[in-house]
Amino acid sequence: xxxxxxxxxxxxxxxxxxxxxxxxxxxxxxxxxxxxxxxxxxxxxxxxxxxxxxxxxxxxxxxxxxxxxxxxxxxxxxxxxxxxxxxxxxxxxxxxxxxxxxxxxxxxxxxxxxxxxxxxxxxxxxxxxxxxxxxxxxxxxxxxxxxxxxxxxxxxxxxxxxxxxxxxxxxxxxxxxxxxxxxxxxxxxxxxxxxxxxxxxxxxxxxxxxxxxxxxxxxxxxxxxxxxxxxxxx
Amino acid sequence: xxxxxxxxxxxxxxxxxxxxxxxxxxxxxxxxxxxxxxxxxxxxxxxxxxxxxxxxxxxxxxxxxxxxxxxxxxxxxxxxxxxxxxxxxxxxxxxxxxxxxxxxxxxxxxxxxxxxxxxxxxxxxxxxxxxxxxxxxxxxxxxxxxxxxxxxxxxxxxxxxxxxxxxxxxxxxxxxxxxxxxxxxxxxxxxxxxxxxxxxxxxxxxxxxxxxxxxxxxxxxxxxxxxxxxxxxxxxxxxxxxxxxxxxxxxxxxxxxxxxxxxxxxxxxxxxxxxxxxxxxxxxxxxxxxxxxxxxxxxxxxxxxxxxxxxxxxxxxxxxxxxxxxxxxxxxxxxxxxxxxxxxxxxxxxxxxxxxxxxxxxxxxxxxxxxxxxxxxxxxxxxxxxxxxxxxxxxxxxxxxxxxxxxxxxxxxxxx
Numbered sequence: 026x027x028x029x030x031x032x033x034x035x036x037x038x039x040x041x042x043x044x045x046x047x048x049x050x051x052x053x054x055x056x057x058x059x060x061x062x063x064x065x066x067x068x069x070x071x072x073x074x075x076x077x078x079x080x081x082x083x084x085x086x087x088x089x090x091x092x093x094x095x096x097x098x099x100x101x102x103x104x105x106x107x108x109x110x111x112x113x114x115x116x117x118x119x120x121x122x123x124x125x126x127x128x129x130x131x132x133x134x135x136x137x138x139x140x141x142x143x144x145x146x147x148x149x150x151x152x153x154x155x156x157x158x159x160x161x162x163x164x165x166x167x168x169x170x171x172x173x174x175x176x177x178x179x180x181x182x183x184x185x186x187x188x189x190x191x192x193x194x195x196x197x198x199x200x201x202x203x204x205x206x207x208x209x210x211x212x213x214x215x216x217x218x219x220x221x222x223x224x225x226x227x228x229x230x231x232x233x234x235x236x237x238x239x240x241x242x243x244x245x246x247x248x249x250x251x252x253x254x255x256x257x258x259x
Numbered sequence: 260x261x262x263x264x265x266x267x268x269x270x271x272x273x274x275x276x277x278x279x280x281x282x283x284x285x286x287x288x289x290x291x292x293x294x295x296x297x298x299x300x301x302x303x304x305x306x307x308x309x310x311x312x313x314x315x316x317x318x319x320x321x322x323x324x325x326x327x328x329x330x331x332x333x334x335x336x337x338x339x340x341x342x343x344x345x346x347x348x349x350x351x352x353x354x355x356x357x358x359x360x361x362x363x364x365x366x367x368x369x370x371x372x373x374x375x376x377x378x379x380x381x382x383x384x385x386x387x388x389x390x391x392x393x394x395x396x397x398x399x400x401x402x403x404x405x406x407x408x409x410x411x412x413x414x415x416x417x418x419x420x421x422x423x424x425x426x427x428x429x430x431x432x433x434x435x436x437x438x439x440x441x442x443x444x445x446x447x448x449x450x451x452x453x454x455x456x457x458x459x460x461x462x463x464x465x466x467x468x469x470x471x472x473x474x475x476x477x478x479x480x481x482x483x484x485x486x487x488x489x490x491x492x493x494x495x496x497x498x499x500x501x502x503x504x505x506x507x508x509x510x511x512x513x514x515x516x517x518x519x520x521x522x523x524x525x526x527x528x529x530x531x532x533x534x535x536x537x538x539x540x541x542x543x544x545x546x547x548x549x550x551x552x553x554x555x556x557x558x559x560x561x562x563x564x565x566x567x568x569x570x571x572x573x574x575x576x577x578x579x580x581x582x583x584x585x586x587x588x589x590x591x592x593x594x595x596x597x598x599x600x601x602x603x604x605x606x607x608x609x610x611x612x613x614x615x616x617x618x619x620x621x622x623x624x625x626x627x628x629x630x631x632x633x634x635x636x637x638x639x640x641x642x643x644x645x646x647x648x649x650x651x652x653x654x655x656x657x658x659x660x661x662x663x664x665x666x667x668x669x670x671x672x673x674x675x
Contacts, residue, residue, distance in 0.1 A: 080588060080668045101592045108590020115672070119585045123276045133589045135269045180589065 027188065027219055028054040028077060032086035035072050035242075046072040048242035049086065054221065059214040061230035062223045064239035070223045071192060073239070077221060078111050078190045079103045091187055108137050112181025116193035118173040120165040120180075126152065127161040130180045137184065151179045155209065171202035178209065182218075189213065191222040195229050207232040270595070274602035281575065288571040289611030291564020292651060295557045296612050296644045300619020302553035303643070305626060307635035309546050313539045319457060319472075323506055324397070325513045326533045327352070327499040327520065336528070345527035350480065350494040352523060352530075353391075356501060356516055363508055367394040368480050369498040372487040374444035376476060378430040385426045387443055387476045389483025389496075397502040400472065405437050405452030412479040418486075420448040424456040425473040446486050448478065509534055561647060564611070565655035572604050572659035576666075583663050584671025597664040604656025605649055612648030616641060 035047040047069045054060055062070045075081045076088060079095055080103075088095040091110070098106065113119075120129045127148055134144035152158050155175040165173055174194060181189055191210070195203030211232055214220050222233060230236050238246035329348040332340050340347075353368040370389035375382060394400070395407050402421065412419050420443065427436050436450045457472055484494060501516070503509045517532045524530065576583070583596055591599075623634040 075669050078588070080672070101594070104587070104590055104592040104595075107588060113588045119581070119588075119672070121582055121585060123279070132586070135273075136586075136590045136592075136595055184590075 026053050026089075027056045027058075027091055028052060028221075029089040030077075030086065031088075033073070033076060033083045033088060034085040035069075035076060035081070036084045045242055047076070047083070050242075050244055052237070052244065054219065057214070057217050057219055058235060059210070059220045059233045060222065060235045060237060061233035062221065062237045062239060063225060063227075063230055065225065067241075068239040069242040070239045072242075074190055074192055074221065074223050077188070078113060079106050104136075108133055109184060110187040112184060112186035112189045114174070114177050114181050114189065114191040114194045116196040118165070118170075118177045118197070120173060120176055122165055125162050125164055126157060126168070126176050129165065129176055130183050133180060133184050148179070148183055151183045152176075154182075155179045169202075170198050171205060174198060174202075174206055175209070178206070182213070187219065189218050189220045191220065193224055194222060195224070195226065203229065270598045270602050271606070273599050274606050284571060285607050285610075288568050289564070289607055289614065291560055291567050292608050292611030292648050293564075293615040293618060295560035295564050295651075296615025296648055297618040297622060298553055298557035298560060299644050299647065300616055300640050301622040301626065301634075302550060302557065303637055303640035304620065304623035304634040305632060306546060306550055307637045307640070308623075308627070308633035309542070311635050312633045313542065315458075317535055317539060323503045323509055324535055325501040325503065325509060325516065326535065327356075327501070327516065328531050328533060329495075329497045330529050330531055332527075332529055340527045340529055343525045343527050345524040345529055346492045347495055347524070348497065348499065348520075348530045349492050350484070350496055352520060353496065353499045355519060355523065356499065359515075359519065360512060363504050363512065365393050365397050365502045367391045367397045367500045368496045369394075369500060370480055370483045370487075370496040371498075372444070372478075372483055374487060375442075376426070376430070377442040378439065381430055383426050383429045385423070385429075385474050385476045386470065387420075387478060387483075387487075389478050389480035389487070391480055394477065394500065397500045400457065401455050402452040403455040405450070407452055408477055408479050413481045416481045416485050417479060418446055418448045418482060419451045419479065421452040421454060421477040422450055423454050423473045423475040425471070426476055427453045443476065443478070444487060506536075509536065513537075561651055565608075565651040568604060568607060568652070569655040569659060571607075572600060572656060573662065575603075576600065576659050576663040579663075580666060580671045580674040583666050584668055584674060587666075587668035588672060593664040596666075597660045600660035600663045601653065601656045604660065605652035608648040608652030608656075609645065612644055615648070616644050619644070 030050055030052045033047055033050040033052075034045070037044040037046060050069075050073060052073075062073065064070045072081075076083055077090075079090070079098075082096060082103075090106070093106070095103075095106075107113075121132065124132070127145070130148040130152060131144050134147060139147070149158065149161065152161055155178055157172060157175050157179065160168065160172065165176070168176065174197075178194075189210075194210070195206055198206065207229060210220055210222070214234075220233070222229075224230050236246075236248040237244055327348065350368050350370075353366050356364065357366040367390055372387040372389060374387055376385045376387065377383070390408065391413060392408050392410055395402065403424070405421070407421055408419065411417070420441065422430070422436055430436070430441065431439065436453055439450045440447050441450060442448070454473070454475070454477075480496070488495070501512075503512050513532050513534050520530055520532070521528075586596060586599075619640075620636070623636075626632050627634045
């Protein structure tokens with residue numbers, strides 16, 4: 026298993042109130058899966074994505090990523106893990122405005138300490154793969170939404186991640202461009218990339234092989250038959 | 260280890276991009292640093308100039324020197340001197356000093372003669388001085404051609420003279436002056452030597468007024484007494500130059516001479532004992548006060564500049580919260596973020612430092628030109644300026660950079 030979580034809980038302190046974003050999530054995802062997580066806003070799907078992406082630590086429960094125990098890692102180790110194993114794609118693209126396309130894609134490799142020549146080669150290769158080989162010196166503001174999202178995907182892929190996490194990747198795109206991005210995801214999945222995607226759009230979710238439904242911090246549905254036992258409801 | 264280096268160069272490049280992002284703001288935020296550094300640089304240039312000037316003056320007067328000068332007394336003090344029948348500064352005083360410390364000092368009297376100097380109808384602007392053969396040795400002033408006044412000239416009160424380089428040039432041009440006869444007052448004098456040229460720079464900050472010694476004409480002091488004594492004591496002189504063998508003997512001997520003169524002048528204060536090195540030390544004390552004032556201005560300016568930069572960087576950090584979140588998500592550690600913002604702050608400060616250095620030197624040049632103070636360039640001041648601005652960047656950049664580094668990645672990513 027690539028992802029194994031047990032009784033994952035996350036509680037935030039919002040002023041005096043406690044917010045229970047996750048109320049015990051048990052999830053298993055195998056290598057090479059393409060999973061969509063669905064649910065209304067506030068259902069905890071983004072929080073789950075952040076936990077799975079090692080951006081945050083659970084309040085309770087445990088999480089194993091590729092056999093590693095995440096709760097026990099230090100901040101710097103989590104950074105390194107994100108840098109080497111996890112690719113993020115966000116709804117708002119989240120490119121760094123003062124860097125051009127190539128530099129944005131190179132960034133994870135810079136933090137990973139890769140040599141200049143190597144990282145340039147690797148980045149160019151990925152940019153060609155997502156069809157942006159011609160626009161490497163453009164600034165993010167000079168790109169269309171679809172192009173910007175491709176750059177973001179290239180940045181996520183440049184480290185050859187174990188796990189690609191996407192938070193509403195088509196949310197800011199028109200339906201045609203969104204469709205193109207989903208095709209790109211499907212292609213990536215076909216060559217073995219494990220993808221976990223948060224969306225509230227059924228049509229987008231339909232591209233994935235497995236749909237997980239969330240509600241109030243719990244998983245309430247899983248299209249993968251074997252896992253359909255009402256997890257988290259226990 | 261190549262990766263470490265590339266990581267640093269990347270940090271610097273990333274930081275630089277951050278600066279260009281807010282050009283005007285970055286520029287304005289450096290103003291405090293600019294003025295602080297400019298103050299440091301101009302202060303050090305002025306200090307360096309004063310130091311060089313002091314060294315030059317010491318050299319010009321001769322090292323290990325004591326000067327005793329006749330004071331012109333006025334009013335009551337003059338009457339007092341007359342009542343006590345003080346002779347004023349005389350050749351006898353010079354001999355007394357010489358004979359009291361025979362092994363320790365070289366003594367030379369100076370009698371200034373106010374008279375005209377002519378050669379072939381041309382008049383020279385010169386100061387005629389009666390002195391002794393030791394003068395050259397005492398003041399480290401050498402003859403370039405011919406010879407200086409010899410003991411025999413004094414014994415026989417000969418009419419011989421040695422010309423300063425400027426006087427020689429004025430009277431003779433490029434012609435040879437040796438053995439020529441020039442007219443000093445109503446007497447004919449034979450030129451027996453020409454002095455070397457001394458470079459004299461006159462600054463307003465000078466601690467000691469220096470005669471334009473290139474315009475001196477030296478004659479035997481005994482000749483001066485015989486031919487040019489009109490008023491006062493027949494052996495009266497205006498100055499005694501004393502050279503002491505060792506630096507540590509200068510001050511004690513100066514005190515002793517002071518005592519001796521008081522006794523020989525019957526308690527009348529008609530001469531002053533001057534130690535150039537002490538005067539210069541005093542001048543440097545004044546310089547130090549100036550330095551403290553300028554240093555404080557620089558310090559306050561740098562402090563204010565640093566706080567300004569910290570303020571700007573804090574604003575930068577909160578505006579770029581999302582960027583920080585993105586960087587954290589793709590694997591930047593807290594250390595990477597810290598380094599990024601620290602490098603950015605240091606770069607701002609260094610840029611301010613460079614502008615400040617240029618401004619400071621500009622100021623120093625302006626001071627040299629308009630205040631005619633001597634200023635000097637010192638490499639150390641550039642290093643200090645760079646060091647200070649980098650330190651200001653490090654110190655005041657640390658807080659914003661730490662704040663950036665400790666942002667929660669999830670929160671930062673949610674930031675709109």
